[in-house]
Amino acid sequence: MNQKDRMLAGLPYKAWLDGLPEERMENKKKLRKYNQCQPDERATIDELIRDILGKAGVGVHIEAPFYCDYGKNIEVGDYFFANYNCTILDVGKVIIGDNVQFAPNVSLYTAGHPLHPDSRNSGYEYGMSITIGNNVWLGGNVVVNPGVHIGDNVVIGSGSIVTRDIPDNVIAAGNPCKVIRKITEEDRKYYYKKYDADLVKNDPETHIERSERHDRAICA
Numbered sequence: 719m720n721q722k723d724r725m726l727a728g729l730p731y732k733a734w735l736d737g738l739p740e741e742r743m744e745n746k747k748k749l750r751k752y753n754q755c756q757p758d759e760r761a762t763i764d765e766l767i768r769d770i771l772g773k774a775g776v777g778v779h780i781e782a783p784f785y786c787d788y789g790k791n792i793e794v795g796d797y798f799f800a801n802y803n804c805t806i807l808d809v810g811k812v813i814i815g816d817n818v819q820f821a822p823n824v825s826l827y828t829a830g831h832p833l834h835p836d837s838r839n840s841g842y843e844y845g846m847s848i849t850i851g852n853n854v855w856l857g858g859n860v861v862v863n864p865g866v867h868i869g870d871n872v873v874i875g876s877g878s879i880v881t882r883d884i885p886d887n888v889i890a891a892g893n894p895c896k897v898i899r900k901i902t903e904e905d906r907k908y909y910y911k912k913y914d915a916d917l918v919k920n921d922p923e924t925h926i927e928r929s930e931r932h933d934r935a936i937c938a
Contacts (some may be wrong), residue, residue, distance in 0.1 A: 810845030
């Protein structure tokens, strides 16, 4: 088993062997092109991000600047959006579902190092996969640590440090991030705190298919 295989298996590995530095350098070159695109070059932006990521569904957009280690270890579903300064350390697999939104400065860290200084100074490191379900919203400056699973329909409050798994259908926040409460039918009535959601529900644009909205954005 070479060092890349060990890395992807969640085993201790050496990041300077078996072609891993060359893969990271190649990805850095791709990221440089992506992050320096003109904002109206929508088709080029879409093409480049699909070359960086391991898998990308329809309607994927990541605002520049974006940073990651390898890119190919990241898989995102349909209608994924990440705002400015998204950082993903993808030495382990990162699997993200459909209709997921990241606010600015969200960071996903699959990478880790041994706790004991002798082990850490050996140069060995490891990667533990992160998975994020469907219909998830991560607020600004959220950090997700190695090995975490976030369930479906979850909202993570801004500034949270997610160190453990989060179940489906909850709002969670804090450092360390903890479940605050369930998301219920009552939440459907409001778009923010106690602000009535009727404005959103009655807007004809709300009912436009997601694919059509994506096409409009690409053409804008």
